[in-house]
Amino acid sequence: MPISEFPVDDPGSGPYDLTAGPDGAVWFTMAGSGAIGRMSTTGVQHTFPLGDDSAQPTSITTGPDGALWFTLGQAHAVGRITVGGDLTRFPLGEVMPYGITSGPDEALWFSELTVGALARIDAEGVVTEFPLDVLGAMPGYVATGPDGALWCTLNQADAIARVTQAGEVTVHSLPTAGAAPVGIACAPDALWFAEIGAGAVGRITTGGEVTEFALPDPAARPHAVIPADDGGCWFTEWAAGRLGHVDRHGRFTHHDLPGSEPHGLAAGPDGAIWVAQESGALARFA
Numbered sequence: 001m002p003i004s005e006f007p008v009d010d011p012g013s014g015p016y017d018l019t020a021g022p023d024g025a026v027w028f029t030m031a032g033s034g035a036i037g038r039m040s041t042t043g044v045q046h047t048f049p050l051g052d053d054s055a056q057p058t059s060i061t062t063g064p065d066g067a068l069w070f071t072l073g074q075a076h077a078v079g080r081i082t083v084g085g086d087l088t089r090f091p092l093g094e095v096m097p098y099g100i101t102s103g104p105d106e107a108l109w110f111s112e113l114t115v116g117a118l119a120r121i122d123a124e125g126v127v128t129e130f131p132l133d134v135l136g137a138m139p140g141y142v143a144t145g146p147d148g149a150l151w152c153t154l155n156q157a158d159a160i161a162r163v164t165q166a167g168e169v170t171v172h173s174l175p176t177a178g179a180a181p182v183g184i185a186c187a188p189d190a191l192w193f194a195e196i197g198a199g200a201v202g203r204i205t206t207g208g209e210v211t212e213f214a215l216p217d218p219a220a221r222p223h224a225v226i227p228a229d230d231g232g233c234w235f236t237e238w239a240a241g242r243l244g245h246v247d248r249h250g251r252f253t254h255h256d257l258p259g260s261e262p263h264g265l266a267a268g269p270d271g272a273i274w275v276a277q278e279s280g281a282l283a284r285f286a
Contacts, residue, residue, distance in 0.1 A: 003243075004284045005258040006043040011280035013037075017059045017224070017264030018276045022066045023083040024269045028276050029057035029070055036060070036070065036081055039282055041270040048085050059100045059141065059264070061108070065123055069108045071097035078110060078121055090125040099141035099184075104148045105165055111139035111152050118142065118150060118163050130167040134159070140182045141224070143191060147206040151191050153181035160184070160193060160204055172208040176200065179212075183224035185233065192233040194222040201225060201235050201246055213250040220244070224264045226273075234273055236262040243275055243285055257283050 008015055014032025021027045026039045034053040038046045050057065055075035063069045063080070070079045072089070073096050080088040095112035097119075103109045107122045112129070116137045119129045132139060137154040139161065145151045150163045154171070158179045162170045174181065180197030190205045199218035203211045215222060220237035222244065228234050232247035241260045245253045259277035268274040272286035 002286065003255065003258060004043075004286075005277075005281045006039060006045070006284065007281040008037060008039075009045055009047055010035075013280065014278045015263075015276040015280070015282060016057070016278065017070075018266050018274055018282065019060050019062050019068065020266055020269045020274075021068060021083060022062055026266070026268055026274050026282065027060060027062075027068045027081075028264075028282065029060050031056050031058055031073075031278075036068065036079075038083075041268065041272075041284075048081060048087065050079065050087065050089075058098055059110075061100050061102055063102055063108055063123075064106045069100055069102075071100050071110055073098060073113070078108070088125075090121060090127070092119075092127065095119075098139070099152060101142045101144055101150070103150060103165070104144050109142055109144075109150050111142050113138050113140075118152060118161075130163055130169070132161055132163070132169055132171070134161070134171060137161075141184045143184045143186045145186055145191055145206060146189060149206075151184055151186075151204075153184050153193055155180050155182060155196075158197075160191075160210075162206075162208075170208070172204060172210065174202065174210060174212070176212060183222070183235065185226045187227040187231070187233070192225045192227060192235075194225045194235050196221045196223055196238070201233060201244075203233075203248075213246050213252075215244070216252060216254075223262070226265055226267060234265060236265050236275060238262060243273065243283070255285060259283060
């Protein structure tokens with residue numbers, strides 16, 4: 001399967017995460033330049049500066065309102081941009097938001113790194129915070145599970161947390177010490193996650209049963225993950241510069257990317273897998 005690369009307009013902008021937009025394009029964050037980008041599936045880019053180079057836009061998702069929502073780690077805010085480019089910023093306390101996802105309740109849910117909490121923000125900008133009560137957990141990416149709860153990785157606690165819409169928290173410890181999970185994504189019957197510290201990907205059922213699959217290259221540092229159509233998952237290998245795939249039985253395949261430091265990935269509107277490469281480009285695998 002061929003891989004195409006689309007360099008971004010500013011090579012130092014640090015593409016970090018991406019999502020399929022409702023307009024048939026790929027939208028992505030540029031953590032290094034404080035901007036949001038829109039890339040057509042043929043490689044035409046448009047950049048929307050946020051007015052703050054150090055805001056650090058990180059994770060991005062399509063919201064239930066058809067806009068793109070994203071976290072601003074260093075600006076301690078959540079942002080919203082319409083497909084027409086209208087920007088809104090919702091300031092938070094000094095919580096360093098990181099992962100964000102569209103929830104099952106017509107709201108957005110995001111993680112707060114520095115205070116160890118998940119939070120909910122509605123379309124009007126009203127924020128409700130749910131402490132995870134795990135000291136120094138550093139919650140990472142967030143996903144809505146097949147059970148309608150919110151799931152997030154706890155990077156420094158080597159655990160996965162499940163949070164109901166009412167804020168009830170269950171923490172599932174991972175078998176491997178130093179796993180340092182980051183990415184997490186929903187599959188039809190479970191969730192997949194990436195263990196950047198252990199060099200593995202894992203699968204957790206809604207009942208908390210964990211299966212880990214060690215990568216052939218333990219130093220690859222898997223970062224983000226999305227479900228695959230065959231019941232497995234796709235994931236980025238940040239240190240190795242690769243796109244990886246594992247099936248439900250633990251069989252791996254790996255694809256070298258043209259750039260380096262791949263972070264987020266998403267299924268694009270064209271059916272391809274798109275990857276944000278911090279080296280200054282988006283990659284398309286089809």
